[in-house]
Amino acid sequence: MSKELSYTIEEVSQLLKVSKLTLYDLVKKGELPAFRVGRQMRIDAADLDQYIHNQKTHKSSKHQAPIVDLQRSEKVESNNIIISGQDMVLDILGKYIEKHSSYNPLRSYTGSLNSLISMYNGEGDIVSLHLFDGDTGEYNLPYIKKILVGHSYILLNLLSRKAGFYVKKGNPLNITSWTDLKQNHIKIVNREKGSGARILLDEQLRLNQISPRNINGYENEESNHLSVASVISSGAADVGVGIEKAAKIVGIDFIPLITERYDLVILKTLETEKLIGMIKDILTSRQFKNEIHALGDYDTTHTGNIIYETY
Structure with missing residues (x-):
């Protein structure tokens, strides 16, 4: 998935088979990093890979004691x-x-x-x-x-x-x-x-x-x-x-x-x-x-x- 430098929201939507609004919400909450080129939002391939890896890790660890990330334990505030x-x-x-x-x-x-x-x-x-x-x-x-x-x-x-x-x-x-x-x-x-x-x-x-x-x-x-x-x-x-x-x-x-x-x-x-x-x-x-x-x-x-x- 890292062959491209970055993806548009539309491309990530097709790759993950989720709605574009779901992706915008992830960006808004700070869970998926994004950047803008003009008025177009783009997502780095490396950030997308990391997000997918984090989801897999979370799923495989669901029966283990939760790991608390103190730096992200408070609600993510965003102006998006x-x-x-x-x-x-x-x-x-x-x-x-x-x-x-x-x-x-x-x-x-x-x-x-x-x-x-x-x-x-x-x-x-x-x-x-x-x-x-x-x-x-x-x-x-x-x-x-x-x-x-x-x-x-x-x-x-x-x-x-x-x-x-x-x-x-x-x-x-x-x-x-x-x-x-x-x-x-x-x-x-x-x-x-x-x-x-x-x-x-x-x-x-x-x-x-x-x-x-x-x-x-x-x-x-x-x-x-x-x-x-x-x-x-x-x-x-x-x-x-x-x-x-x-x-x-x-x-x-x-x-x-x-x-x-x-x-x-x-x-x-x-x-x-x-x-x-x-x-x-x-x-x-x-x-x-x-x-x-x-x-x-x-x-x-x-x-x-x-x-x-x-x-």
Whole structure:
């Protein structure tokens, strides 16, 4: 395993067959050393080998008297915080956090639902969400209430943005509605399970009583908006679901279908009081809103508003 000098979080995730959020949590707790190249986290091969060796040693010694490491007996304090989600606005948020505090923001590109489940399990500090609930027509809160049971949390609006179809230039197949997807000659490219775009599609198929089995290309998955848009641009598929920004970057047409609310959820604990206060200040600052607005395709009207809070 030491042939490479270092690994990305993605590569270690594949090697150990664990989620990227699990690795970020190990880094955050100081159990797995990491370093940054720009905004990318990397792990030395030697450190990874040592971590694996330590786990094997611990396992083989489980019936022996515990060995106490006095230097590590106290709780490891870390300023690392994990921000989950894929939108480029989260990179800007990370920049503001780094500039105005001693926190060290780490980025995880895991989808909304999987990140929320990881937060329930104690992994992740700031989770971004765009999860559509077909029964209520509401975003995010129905999922949070079901998943973060027993936790206290705050839900803050980050921005609003358009979601809809990516189609080829000129929309040659005239794809304009969810029911168009059931036509056999139309091939889609999907997002991965747990992503907000995948849940939006699945909820709309359910509401329109369309079986995924009748959707040509439903099993073809990509892991982010840009990849879906690129597949459409290449001609390998006719339509995909995503946000407006990626369509403009790739140079394809976009058919808006819904305005989605993109929110941030943070657990409320004694340890996160300072973090929550800082995030509120950043989101409501004119400078942050102006920077987001300058990107185009984002609505910051409600940025920083408290959507829901438990006590």
